Amino acid sequence: MPVSWATFGGDLHVEITGARPRQDLEDQVRQAIRDGRLRPGARLPSSRQLARDLQLARNTVAHAYDQLVAEGWLAARSGAGTWVAEHHASSPERPKRLDEPRPPRLDLRPGHPDVSAFPRSAWLAAARRALASASHTSLGYGDPRGHPELRTALAEYLGRVRGVLAAPDHIVICPGVTQGLQLVCEVLRERGASRLVMEGYGHPLHRGLVERSGLAVSTTDVDEQGAIVDDVPPGDALLLTAAHQFPLGVALSPVRRRAAVHLATTAGTILIEDDYDGEFRYDRTAVGALQALAPDHVIYAGTASKSLAPGLRLGWLVLPAPMVDDVVAAKQASGRLPSSIEQLTLAELITSGGYDRHIRRLRLAYRRRRDRLVATMEQMASPPRVTGIAAGLHALVELPPGVDEAETVARAARHGLAIDGLTTYTAPGHTRAPALVVGYSTPPESMFGTALATLRSVVQPRGAG
Ligand SMILES: Cc1ncc(COP(=O)(O)O)c(C=O)c1O
Numbered sequence: 001m002p003v004s005w006a007t008f009g010g011d012l013h014v015e016i017t018g019a020r021p022r023q024d025l026e027d028q029v030r031q032a033i034r035d036g037r038l039r040p041g042a043r044l045p046s047s048r049q050l051a052r053d054l055q056l057a058r059n060t061v062a063h064a065y066d067q068l069v070a071e072g073w074l075a076a077r078s079g080a081g082t083w084v085a086e087h088h089a090s091s092p093e094r095p096k097r098l099d100e101p102r103p104p105r106l107d108l109r110p111g112h113p114d115v116s117a118f119p120r121s122a123w124l125a126a127a128r129r130a131l132a133s134a135s136h137t138s139l140g141y142g143d144p145r146g147h148p149e150l151r152t153a154l155a156e157y158l159g160r161v162r163g164v165l166a167a168p169d170h171i172v173i174c175p176g177v178t179q180g181l182q183l184v185c186e187v188l189r190e191r192g193a194s195r196l197v198m199e200g201y202g203h204p205l206h207r208g209l210v211e212r213s214g215l216a217v218s219t220t221d222v223d224e225q226g227a228i229v230d231d232v233p234p235g236d237a238l239l240l241t242a243a244h245q246f247p248l249g250v251a252l253s254p255v256r257r258r259a260a261v262h263l264a265t266t267a268g269t270i271l272i273e274d275d276y277d278g279e280f281r282y283d284r285t286a287v288g289a290l291q292a293l294a295p296d297h298v299i300y301a302g303t304a305s306k307s308l309a310p311g312l313r314l315g316w317l318v319l320p321a322p323m324v325d326d327v328v329a330a331k332q333a334s335g336r337l338p339s340s341i342e343q344l345t346l347a348e349l350i351t352s353g354g355y356d357r358h359i360r361r362l363r364l365a366y367r368r369r370r371d372r373l374v375a376t377m378e379q380m381a382s383p384p385r386v387t388g389i390a391a392g393l394h395a396l397v398e399l400p401p402g403v404d405e406a407e408t409v410a411r412a413a414r415h416g417l418a419i420d421g422l423t424t425y426t427a428p429g430h431t432r433a434p435a436l437v438v439g440y441s442t443p444p445e446s447m448f449g450t451a452l453a454t455l456r457s458v459v460q461p462r463g464a465g
Helices: 021-034 047-054 058-071 120-133 148-162 177-190 204-212 254-266 321-334 340-351 354-378 405-414 445-459
Strands: 003-007 011-015 074-077 081-084 171-174 195-199 216-220 237-240 271-274 298-303 315-318 394-398 435-439
Touching: 011 021, 021 058, 047 058, 058 074, 120 340, 120 354, 148 171, 148 298, 148 315, 148 340, 171 177, 171 321, 177 204, 177 271, 177 298, 177 315, 177 321, 195 204, 204 216, 237 254, 254 271, 340 354, 354 394, 354 445, 405 435, 405 445, 435 445
Parallel strands: 195 216, 195 237, 237 271, 271 298
Antiparallel strands: 003 011, 074 081, 171 315, 298 315, 394 435
């Protein structure tokens, strides 16, 4: 029996499956009235139209309507049609509008930009321009690598700002670095890699997805010069947050950078460079991407999640030429493609200069916030050390002796402040002194002062202050 959609002044799914179509139809209309999908007063299609939609004899529908009118579920008048009777309909609540999950009142967890600073007007204007000039075909599935406009704009931007050697053909757009990493791991495994070496401090989500890809994860320690890369076995891949280690906040030293590039060029190591916040350096010009030193061996990954908003889900990979086709095939197979319109809009924002202007504004704002964080900690009776280079969206606040990390995080929560301890980002087998990873970009500007004051009160050793 056919399965159809019939129009009842809205859509109602009517499925005629049994050998008794009239009974089926009656049952389903009753049920729809009972559970509120058909509300009192809702008009039903004519018996002729519904019979056509459901591929039934008109009489079958007409008899079902007569029965439902006789029972009082429906009302009908000649010339006026058929509708759901007032008195018979139970009226359960309409489906409730789902509220967005409530964010914590104060939030200093790392990983978020100040989303209240999203350049809404510039984005809307760029979207309008992009859509006005987009061809019809550019709204289709398009090139599986991502929109040529965006890949071209990024090739220029990444070369200019991060020194990346990026030909548009080697760029693949994906819904964030997270998916990019997933695709790369999948491809590395297919090409015979068995292990990825990751920094001993990093995002647990990323470790988890690497493991799920079938690659084994081993971790290397991180000191004040960045990740220790000397012991990476030949043949293993290596993931680095070279410009600004997440979460410890150190930069990979020149010696380590050379060692990493040497590994890549001589030992067949594929390097993955996660440049998640590379645009944000406050004390001097940011060190350029490692990728430029060995573009045939380094996969460069970048994202709009820190510069614009994580909700955009836009990231990019710059790949060594021999990997492009495999990564594109994996991306197509995943079925997860970023929205064409968002890609065109970002391309327009970059080429019109709006993206640069936004980054410059944010850089200034985040630099001030970092300075305020440092100053607030310095004013304390026993000041905790704020470590990590002046860059990015987070800093490490080392807790004073006698202050327990987990207890501090719990105390902060009781004061309405969400904060992460370093333990959250520590891989098994690594240990460091207790610390908080403070994401100073997370709160909106209006809440930043209160968030800092609360932080200060909760990192105070007991009895001090
Ligand atoms: C180290 C690191 N890399 C990359 C990202 C960005 O991931 P995505 O582009 O999937 O939002 C994050 C986000 O928190 C991160 O912490």
